[in-house]
Amino acid sequence: xxxxxQLVFSGVQPTGNLHLGNxxxxxxxxxxxxxxxxxxxxxxxxxxxxxxxxxWGGPAELTRATREVAAAYIACGIDxxxxxxFNQSRVPEHAELAWVFNCVARIGWLNRMTQFKExxxxxxxxxxxxxYDYPVLMAADILVYRATHVxxxxxxxxxxxxxxxxxxxxxNDFAQDIARLGHGEGYFPLPEPLIQGPATRxxxxxxxxxxxxxxxxxxxxxxxxxxEADAIAQKVRKAKTDPEPLPSEVEGLAGRPEADNLxxxxxxxxxxxxxxxxxRFGGGQFSTFKNALVDLAVARLGPxxxxxxxxxxxxxxxxxxxxxxxxxxxxxxxxVMDEVKxxxxxLR
Ligand code: AQP
Numbered sequence: 001x002x003x004x005x006q007l008v009f010s011g012v013q014p015t016g017n018l019h020l021g022n023x024x025x026x027x028x029x030x031x032x033x034x035x036x037x038x039x040x041x042x043x044x045x046x047x048x049x050x051x052x053x054x055x056w057g058g059p060a061e062l063t064r065a066t067r068e069v070a071a072a073y074i075a076c077g078i079d080x081x082x083x084x085x086f087n088q089s090r091v092p093e094h095a096e097l098a099w100v101f102n103c104v105a106r107i108g109w110l111n112r113m114t115q116f117k118e119x120x121x122x123x124x125x126x127x128x129x130x131x132y133d134y135p136v137l138m139a140a141d142i143l144v145y146r147a148t149h150v151x152x153x154x155x156x157x158x159x160x161x162x163x164x165x166x167x168x169x170x171x172n173d174f175a176q177d178i179a180r181l182g183h184g185e186g187y188f189p190l191p192e193p194l195i196q197g198p199a200t201r202x203x204x205x206x207x208x209x210x211x212x213x214x215x216x217x218x219x220x221x222x223x224x225x226x227x228e229a230d231a232i233a234q235k236v237r238k239a240k241t242d243p244e245p246l247p248s249e250v251e252g253l254a255g256r257p258e259a260d261n262l263x264x265x266x267x268x269x270x271x272x273x274x275x276x277x278x279x280r281f282g283g284g285q286f287s288t289f290k291n292a293l294v295d296l297a298v299a300r301l302g303p304x305x306x307x308x309x310x311x312x313x314x315x316x317x318x319x320x321x322x323x324x325x326x327x328x329x330x331x332x333x334x335x336v337m338d339e340v341k342x343x344x345x346x347l348r
Contacts, residue, residue, distance in 0.1 A: 004148050006148050007037065007038050007147045008037040008038065009040045009191075010042070010151050011042035011047070011088065012041075012069050012072075013048045013069075014044075014045055014048050014087075015051070015055065015065060015214055016214040016215065018068065019225065020202055020212060020222065020223040021199075021201075021202035021211065023072075023304075024268045025153025025155075025200055026153055027072060029196050031076050034078060034082065034083050039084070040086075040329060042085075042329075044141065046095065046137060047137065050128055050130035050131040068312060070085055070318050071308045071312050074318075074321070080321045080325060084328050085321055086329045087326065091144075094144055095137070095140070097143065098137040100140075101140050104169050104170050105136050105162070110135065110136070113134075113158060113159070115135075115155065116135075136166070138156075139163035143163065145332055149192050149194050153201060154195055157193055163191050167188035171185070171187055174343050181342055183339070187340075187343060198267040199264045199267070199268035203257060204222065205223070207258075219235075225304055226309065229302060232294060232297050236262075236293050236297060237290055237294070240258045241258050241262070244259075245286065246282050246283065247282055248283055249278065250274050259286075265293065266296060269293075269300045
């Protein structure tokens with residue numbers, strides 16, 4: 001296998017309300033990783049339009065949400081000068097490589113993707129081809145930079161495995177050509193998922209069996225990064241719990257998904273482990289714990305929300321960051337795409 005420079009790539013869809021799950025499962029880790037890696041963080045607008053237009057909200061909403069995700073990246077601490085922040089549709093090589101990968105990936109692989117089944121629901125015949133093909137475009141997003149590490153929430157694990165399968169099959173299918181062109185034994189790295197922290201799957205505040213999600217119709221199911229302190233307090237206080245007090249040991253959270261979720265959120269926001277939270281609050285009333293969680297969430301998220309709002313009043317700045325990032329991203333992506341064309345045999 002060829003040696004690859006370590007590079008982090010990840011993305012967030014501009015589809016509505018960025019929430020605590022996106023922050024704890026993904027964006028917070030993006031910020032941490034920039035200390036040790038070169039990073040490319042994308043606002044994946046091509047993915048956003050895979051659902052029906054009433055889900056992503058139409059052109060004006062897509063533009064607003066694209067700027068909001070970029071503002072969140074910067075407000076959370078990603079440095080747009082050192083790292084690359086851009087929106088996906090500005091770098092056409094993502095879609096171009098996705099086509100090549102469409103011809104590498106197998107229908108049977110895509111048929112196993114659980115996210116498609118969840119998002120398409122019962123009306124599968126009516127889902128867009130883009131939604132079905134989403135994981136192939138995601139593989140292209142990562143591999144068009146030959147990225148080696150991908151920080152994501154737990155829900156993206158299966159898609160990452162598919163990216164690895166696609167990279168492996170491309171390397172096998174074109175092994176002779178890859179070697180002939182001097183790329184060693186494999187052209188694409190097998191990207192590694194980085195699923196980190198105590199909150200890799202934050203659940204809905206209304207239903208501990210459902211993932212916290214931007215598209216949940218109930219705003220009480222999630223804490224948005226843009227929520228004011230009052231809204232955060234109301235949502236945490238109304239969050240579903242059960243009648244038992246918090247246990248003192250982690251084992252006592254088994255079969256109590258809502259309690260487990262709130263403890264996980266507290267641990268992640270406070271930078272401690274679940275047992276530390278239970279040591280402090282175990283045996284006590286939920287209301288005491290919830291009040292402490294409100295204070296913690298407001299202290300951690302308040303400054304991010306305020307900075308996002310400030311940045312969003314300066315659309316020209318955000319647009320300049322995205323444009324500059326896209327130019328730097330594209331310079332890398334065209335190099336890879338040219339090599340892919342040579343490997344596959346496309347004249348250029
Ligand atoms: N509940 C979650 N807990 C932990 N991580 C999460 N992520 C999403 N939800 C949770 C992670 O956030 C990153 C960006 O997600 P996305 O915008 O690309 O799409 P998604 O996973 O489909 O997010 P949503 O919020 O659930 O949107 P909808 O409602 O449109 O489906 C990813 O790394 C994801 O793992």
